[in-house]
Amino acid sequence: MARLNTTYMGLELENPIIIGANNLMANIENIKRMQEAGAGAIVYRSLFEEQIELEELQLVDRAQEYDDRHWEMIDVFPNIHHAGPKEHLYQLEKIREAISIPLIGSLNCINQDVWVHYAKKIEETGVDGLEINLYSVPYDIELEGTSIKKTHYEIIEEVKKNLSIPVSVKLSFFYTNPLNVIKEMDGLGIDALVIFNRLFQPDIDIEKEEHSSRFYLSSKGDYRLPLRYTGLLYKNIEADICSSTGIFTGKDVVRMILGGATAIQCVTAIYKNKITHITHMLKELEDWMESKGYKNLDDFRGKMSRKNLSSPFAYQRGQYVDILLSKEPIIKDYTI
């Protein structure tokens, strides 16, 4: 029987399927179900600094909505203060008590001092690791890319310096050369790299002629981007690689591990197919391994990575290959 266990950022996982941060986790019962369905680890919902700030503003706004109306109703609520990340931390503590599989916190901040402050608070809840989400949504035309990178490196350095639990970085794809950025981050001692963060883009409602924000899930085939970078990074960095986005089936998991992933994260798969789908994915992975005669994941991990391929084209000219693969036999000939 195939063994699915793996070591990810120093944590012993029963299998490589990590459930990424998602809203189903708002209910602790769902997290327990994820564990029951066989999840290797859980990354709990992100603690967003901006969300805390907006909640704080909203709390004041809502509490004061009916103030100054009447001599006796100058205010209607006591002067209450938002407790900052306390609600989130409290949930984490509860989840820590409720499940036995590795639990990873997730953090998303703006200000550098807050990164460290919140990271330490999350660590204090007893989580096994922390995933920090680094991305920049450019809106300032004057801001140079180097300063963004610099800020990100400083955050990693500070967080690593102040935490004793392993730290992974989930980053966006939008760097001029993500590989170089990852290499720099790797050099700062990150324990794992999660590729990639999906950023929500604004939309426009043409009827109402106003901006709209829609929540959209990843689609089948989205795995190709992380797959390529997994393949490119395997054995080129010290940190473990966790591939994310578009992983729906056990076969997708196989693909990622063949590319060199230590573990994978999935979210959309369980949104679309319910939590029990994790069990099916694991079964598919196990069946495939057995059909191939693999005993454990290391038997085939990175087999299809850049390091283990002789042809340079699969990864170096990947975009063209993806598009032209079936139409240009001449290239196909070269790539095989």
Add this chain to the structure above:
Amino acid sequence: MKKMKTMDGNTAASHVAYAFTEVAAIYPITPSSPMAENIDEWSAYGQKNIFGQEVNVVELQSEGGASGSVHGSLQAGALTSTFTASQGLLLMIPNMYKISGELLPGVFHVSARAVATHALSIFGDHSDVMSTRQTGFALLASGGVQEVMDLGAVAHLSAIKSRIPFLHFFDGFRTSHEVQKIETWDYEDLKKMVDMEAIKDFRNRALSPMHPVTRGTAQNPDIFFQSRESSNTFYQRVPGIVEDYMRQVSKVTGRDYSLFNYYGDPNAKHVIVAMGSVTDTIEETIDYLNGNGEAVGLLKVHLYRPFSAKHFMEALPSSVERLAVLDRTKEPGALGEPLYEDIKTMYFDMDKRPLIVGGRYGLGSKDTTPSQIKAVFDNLKKDEPKNGFTIGIVDDVTNTSLEIKKDIVTEPEGTIMCKFWGFGSDGTVGANKNAIKIIGDNTDMYAQGYFQYDSKKSGGLTISHLRFGKNKIKSTYLIQQADYIACHNQAYVGQYDLLKGLKDGGKFVLNCRWGQEELEEKLPADMKRYMAENNIDFYIINATDIARDIGLGNRINMIMQASFFKIAKVIELDEAVKLLKKAIEESYGRKGKNIVEMNYQAVERGIEDLIRVDIPDSWKDAEEEKVQKEDAPDFIKEVLIPINRQEGDEIPVSQFVGAEDGTFPQGTAAYEKRGIAVEVPHWIKENCIQCNQCAYVCPHSVIRPFLLTEEEAKDAPESFEMLDAKGKSLKDYKFKIQISPLDCTGCGNCAETCPPKDKALKMMAPNTQAHEKQNWDYALSLSPKEDVMEPTSLKGSQFKKPLFEFCGACGGCGESSYARLITQLYGDRMMISNATGCSSIWGGSAPSTPYTTNHEGRGPAWANSLFEDNAEYGYGMALGNNQIMAKVEDLARELVELGAGDQLEEVLSEWIANRNDGEKTKKLYPRMVELLEKEIRNKEADRLRNQLLDLKDYFIRKSVWVFGGDGWAYDIGYGGLDHVLASGEDINVFVFDTEVYSNTGGQSSKATQLGAVAKFAASGKKVKKKDLGLMVTTYGYVYVAKIAMGANKNQTLKAIREAEAYKGPSLIIAYAPCVNHGIRSGMTHTQSRTKEAVESGYWHLFRYNPLLKKEDKNPFILDSKEPSKSLRDFLMGEVRFASLTKTFPEIADELFEQAEQDAKEKYETYRKLAGSD
């Protein structure tokens, strides 16, 4: 010391009280509540008193209870304080005697307020404090916010040292709510002054089993008197102790405090004696008068009890020949008011006595101005000065008032005076408080703010009065002459005299969506003339659109604040912008760059987008358009309209002749036509299913179904759309849903409740519905169709005229629609006893009376006594009625026996047989009166007949209702409620259960649900809501129902009908969503919230009908189905619960889990009682 801060008087009192207090036992009452709320909040967030402890704050069920706990806590050796006012203080009087009698050093901080007499007044005067001058408490008066801070400390320090309890008081609202820049005490400085030995002795005297004693014995005539006199020496020591502490305080602060402080000319012949906030105004007036060659003075009283004649004489210049003593209270029938009498008594034995006159001022926060003070000095100059005079009113009946010959302006030169007209919740008040803080905290200028609010809870007006100056501001009166006036709401143009008091060359900023070119048309002639004749610097700004443009929604406050700084020029504009931006950074810096940016933009646009309006010369000659004045009763023209125009101060005493007992006519609210709705419902008749649910839920009775005969339909205005009425009994009629757009608050509950998928009501801008005004008038002129359909159904109930309309409740109020429904059913024979609270404010805030009459002139008779006695008051009404009705029965029997003719005998006999049946007696009434008016021609029979006719108001059995909120029913009035229900009397009690003290601003009550955030439950209420309904069912003979209108409209109707029909006590507890719940979907959804409350098991519906027992049935009927929705989801729909997850998440989790468990248990209990297994 030397830490300057801007704060109001209540906060200043809280600051010093917190330092010296170990336990605070309180009960909320306006305007003192914020003191205890501050203490509670500071304690919840870990602030320490001078003993290194957080204060233990407890909320009791009444002030009586609070004072009992203060007494007990003092006996246990803890320094204990309380905070109260008005009736609250009166309820503490019994314990005040006890506390002083036992020499316990408690301190009461009192924001002095009028005591209810002919009317309730929440405003400031000394009638409460003066009612306690005999209790043995020391009474210490503060005149302003700084004095509250300083003398508040003296009260605690002196109480500890002297063992005499202190009542420290200051004027309600004028001082309690006035914002001033003051110096605050450092707790270390306070600690240094405390007599720690005295505290040690106090603790050693505490009741303790370690050294047990007995206190509170019953004493006989032999020793009581002597024992009582034995405490005299303690009182003799008090003046010296207070004087000593005042010296210490003066030394630290540099401010001179004495038991009596003299101010003015050292050789003055004419002096006023006064205490409280008026003393600042008097000082300012004295500066003005003495600066103009007069030589007058003021003797300011601080320590009123014990009264030290020695200190009085030491303080008063020997030159004084005439004294005017001002009292802020009224003691009808007395020789004079208390301070006056004290002074007169003091002088009685003296050889040299000045001429002493007394007068009353400022009752119920009547503004006392320098011009009035000048009138007091002018009175002293007369050969025979008037005694027992009044100022601030025109008493043209007993001619007590002093005449003001000329208005004077006494604010020191350089004081900038600004006035702002705002709309409740629009941010104006908050922005002004912010402006005061900015200037007060960042410059060497002094700042003062006083804020006036509305007496209605919907569409409320606010007027902010701000003064800025280089010297301490002593103007404790409303701004009379302004340098700057801003109006933040264009709807006020023409409605109020906005420019009244704006100085020549003054500045006026109007926020409006009108362009310059539209002003000609939009501004009324009097405004135009005023601006042209007084060289007004006039600006307009469209802050409403700017705010929307930059993403601030309706928040115009920052824009208007920036405009103010630009135009008022209190400080340099650059400096102002810098400080505003700093304040924005401090407020929003951590809340995201976008919010900071938006506010920065608001500041910039508030400066740049101001448009200076060139006032054309032609405005000098602007003439009013001739408008035909609507016909209205004299009362409306002479009382209601002036009051609503903010001109009530001008109404003379004679206007109240004939209504001296506080009587107001019914139905005056109908004349207000406030037009405050942003949207009003538009009826789409094609979609209407004629269910009448829209009218059923309307909190303001502004949407109603009407039935029209064919003839009436023919005469209807063209825009009067109609349908053929549905229903067997209605087949001959047309049907119309009619709205009154000018009375609507725009809450939208009607449209939200409208059942069809394609709604028959759509909320639209009021200007699209202007034609409905004439339609409404026509609808009201239709003949009544009250008997066409029985009110046994929801639909039928709405064809009956609401005898309650256009109340001042909040838009979407969950309470008032219940009141309206009850008046539709029983209004024409109904008496209401109403507890003080929201329902008494929307039910009877002068001059607006929403209870009205039907076509026969009958309607609910409504009265409010107090907060705590409501059930007893209503019970008394029932008893009185019963007694007179019994007399009617005696007379009727006598007449029948004597012989009164067949017809009259028959009708009287029928009446005797049915005299406890309201509807039957109502039907018999006309015939009875008609027959009784006919002469019998038998002397004895005619005597009885006339006697009966004299009592004809008692022929119809009255439906006696007791209305009140949960604060009354669950807490302060519970003992009385319980007693009245237990009495077995036929009385109907209706509880509007908002689960919080709504009227006083959201304090927790025993009706507050577990986990709800409220004042005194900032971290969520820790114990569950009292199940009042279930408790009362245990009597077995009381009808009890729990209802929720939006959840089950038929159950609501059924419960009300059953309760009224039950010939015994009835209690209905109605779930009433409220602004205090912070409904996240808005007050449009109050009806649907009640539905969700029931579906989630948050609220349960039941009826307990004792009559069913006689039919061998289970009297308990559970009308709620098993909860089908998540309780947690329901809780998260309201700020009162959802906020707890953000403020105290771990407590929230625990409490909400418990709430879920409790809800299940409760449902299970009800289910078992209903016998359904």
